[in-house]
Amino acid sequence: LTEQEDKDKVASLLPQSETPGAPGDENQLSEHDLYLLAQQLKDEEANKRPLISSAEPLSALREEYANGTGNFLEKIEWLMSQGWRGLRRTRGDGDCFYRSLAYAYVERLLFADDQDLAVASVKSTLEAKLKVLEQVGFDKLAYEDFYEAFIEVIDLIVKPNKHGQKLDAHGLLEFFQTPELSNSAVFFLKLVTSAQMRSEPALYEGFLMNPDTGDPMAVKEFCERFVEAAGKEADDPMISALTSALSVPVNVAYLSNAGFSDSSHKVNFVEFQSEGTGLSGAEPITLLYRPGHYDILEKRADDLETRPGKK
Secondary structure (H helix, E strand, O other): OOHHHHHHHHHHHOOOOOOOOOOOOHHHOOHHHHHHHHHHHHHHHHHOOOOEOOOEEHHHHHHHOOOOOHHHHHHHHHHHHOOOOEEEOEOOOOOHHHHHHHHHHHHHHHOOOOHHHHHHHHHHHHHHHHHHHHHOOOOHHHHHHHHHHHHHHHHOOOOOOOOOOOOOHHHHHHHHHOHHHHHHHHHHHHHHHHHHHHHOHHHHHHHOEOOOOOOEOOHHHHHHHHOOOOOOOOOHHHHHHHHHHHOOOEEEEEOOOOOOOOOOOOOEEEEEOOOOOOOOOOOOEEEEEEOOEEEEEEOOOOOOOOOOOOO
């Protein structure tokens, strides 16, 4: 929604008065009240969207900014010129980073040259995280159901279900559009992130602040309030921790209205590298960040089961 559309929708929800400024009129509301109403509308609009969507051409994002600032348009066009063709949107519910990463993490297994090896490697990595979860004090009952749901969808890549079907691109999208299954993957990755940070507090404690007050926070309290809780936006420490825990490199393309540092019009890509081998030969997962939100950036614009160049 545009700012004017926000205002118009807010006004339409308020009790109407024939006298401007009378009680119940929007003129009686403070700027803060209007902001809260507008934010409520945005949340309601977000809840109408799928948890994760089919990939669409990146040109669709360009159209959204057609009447906006030239900086956004030129940066989107630069991304397109670099071979980025598709955007897979996630619901803006505060868990968009974890949902985007979870989807892309499984999706890359579908296109691995050796699926059996790739699945075995990922399962070994995830199983090792269970020990870390226990070591930092999480009760097994708190995570085992989420872990099993996540492993089940990964197993379907190489092991058919009772109907003889393996996971394909359509099945993966359906899994992540089903709230209880999608949220299981999200919550498991949140716990893995928290466990990684708790197990190596010295790496993170100097970078953790309360986003509301700016006060420094201890790792345990920060994780309880801003990692494990639902609907909390992920920032660099969380991305770094999960990247390390999963042994998967992640690149984040930051799309903002900032001016260009040079004439190249490049989008700023931040690389979060991981230790360990991960999937041999696999490209990093690439996410697109716009202020307050993450989506998946892809070099394909559809849900076909083969990428360009793959048989």
